Amino acid sequence: MKALFTLAWKSLLNRRASFLLTLFAVALSVALFLGVDKARTGAREGFGHTISGTDLIIGAPTGSVNLLLYSVFRMGNATAEVSWPTYQKLSARDDIAWTVPISLGDSHRGFRVMGTDHAYFEHYQYGRGESLRFAKGREMDDLFDAVVGADVARELGYEIGSPLVLSHGLGKADFGSGHENRPFRVVGILAPTGTPVDRTVIVSLEAITAIHVGWESGAKNPLSDSITEDMIRSFNLTPKTVTAIYAGLKRKGTILRTRREINTNKGEPLMAIIPGEALAELWSVTAMAERALLAVSIFVIAVGVVSILTSILTSLNERRREMSILRAVGARPGHIFGLLTLEAGLIGFGGAALGIVIVHVLVLIAGPIVMQRYGISLGGTGPGMTDLITLLAVTGASLLAGAIPAWAAFRRSLADGLSVKL
Template sequence: MSITLKLAWKSLLNRKTTALLTILTVAISVILLMGVERIRTQAKSSFANTISGTDLIVGGRSGQVNLLLYSVFRIGNATNNIDWKSFEEFSNHRSVDWAIPISLGDSHRGFRVMGTNHSYFEHYQYGQKQHLSLAKGEEFDGLFETVIGSDVAKSLGYDIGTEIIIAHGISDVGFSRHENTPFKVVGILAPTGTPVDKTVHVSLEAIEAIHVGWESGANLGNEPSKEQLLQMDFQPKQITAMLIGLKSKIQTFALQRQINTYKQEPLSAILPGVALHELWGMMSVAETALLIVSVFVVVAGLMGMLSSLLTSLQERRREMAILRAMGARPRHVFTLLVSEATVLTSIGIICGIGGMYAMLAIAAPIITANYGINIALSGITSHEWMLLGFVQLAGVIIGFFPALRAYRQSLSDGMTIRI
């Protein structure tokens, strides 16, 4: 360690309280800057990884963001349903490799219920083309069997064999529950970090069965018993949306155009990637606002450090004069003060990084549970290193201002400074 850094370190130790407060200010600003950046990038990644390997999402005629939100993220409701005959026609299309029907509209204690078939467990992909897997149990086979997401099982304490009651609509209230048709949990999916974790999965036939005797969300009073329903044969009449995988990507736009101009009923076919890009573009204003706020917090922290250094400089004029009298040149004094600012900023950055990881370790499970955003405690990215580099550079530049003032002072201050 050079003599200048030793002097800077000793000087900071002599002013512990001021130095610690300055470091704390810089650390808090770095925590906010890095935390916002980490959550922003991880949120974007989580949104992008929610669905993978799906070429088209088809639903009733609506905007592509709305269709994406209710079919993939389970947010909101469909404007119209799709006739089952339309699903059969397009699922058997020569260019379609597989098709997954989705039926939404019911819920269980705040979690969405989704009707589907075995194609969902076979073909649905998320992340880097990862398939769904069961942590426990098996796929549903009986009419009143269900496979639940990991968050549903964890939040409600469910396990294999638990019986649950599904409610009509999003609001799970007494008069809307299908009390006479309890479902048995036969499978629990492994965590995915997507809305799948917050979904209760049942068969399409089960969705039809529990609504026998119901009309427009009301129980008409002639609801059959569970035993009677088990004797019936159910065929879906309508679904909410469908996910399509094609044999060749080249056929994507041709099939999309054919679906969008389908004469039997008004349908919309969207590309998930394009819709995700539009969705993120809508959120970019909030994203930019958060980044600007965090930058201003960093600036405020550095301004606090500048204020502290300038204030302490007035109290250290005698110290500077003694250093000059002992042979220190003006450039030595200049370097000393810049070194102090550099050390304070560096320690503040290190503390800020540690604080960020500590806070993310605590907040990550909460964010994942409540918002479905998976925050990975990964290493610092090149972009984050660049941001930290800018903070360090700004701290060094801040040190130039008190250093220049001290540089201009001379031995004329003498050993008898008037205060």
């Protein structure tokens, strides 16, 4: 067996150009497959770890996926809001331990602005129950204090004390936004979380009310510029509405009953969702696209395996004399069969191994960047079970593909190749 392996290896090196091209074709196909799988798995884990420890998310009726996307992932917009009196009634429920109100709708240079209160820093958790930590500074204390996520601080170069101006709506430019006369200052920078929090500017609920003093039906009143900061501080800045509410229950066993009671509330229409269920619904929506992408990746691997078959088949005619000489010096038909099959297996194994190395090198280089920008973890840099299964599957498929030209060579006679055909 050792001699056969050595012979197969030397035979491949003798045809190193076609061997290396086929090897790289297989490697790239395996790298594509594993890259897609890591991105898919990372996206699921990243979305799943964005919020934890929150039993219910409550908002206006808009669809569970939409409510989850805009309240947690800052994607899309709310179609309606929850009134402040309704929020207070929910907070006073006997079965609810804590609530976190959030208000969305403004932005700062392309980053979402979220209004909330101190309960957000106390109760919001991500990952495996991790709480928010400050890399620098503290929570909001003054009306015009702001806390920024790690990505906001990094991309805009903000430090403690940096001024910032909020924009009305979701535009990327602050100029002409209408809030220039009410600037904020950065008092805290959060540590990276790998979640949408990193790309969020956090202010108080009262601050959201304050910057909209003088605005009516989404338009700025020309007289609003005459309202001074001292005048604003003297106003009642209790918010009229909130966009959504995070809620934690006193007993986890009451979650279904509490959700049903909120959803069937006879007063203001509300929708309460369980984050995990809404995520499952989101994945069911994207499942078709995931399967299609995975199918394309598997098809690419199949093309790589076919390239092994093509490479060996096209070389058979050139190697007829080589096969006959091996038979003449005592090689049995089974040795010829094993030689060609082993060559295919070596190409498949080497290509798959190289593809795995390529993927992990790319993860090592690009992983931190993807994590910072999109909150998607591409996994560790060490080989995993998926890598091992892919390696074995590609090697096995290559051995099977190699059996086709091996069988053709097996059936050829000793005289074939030694005789000269005119």
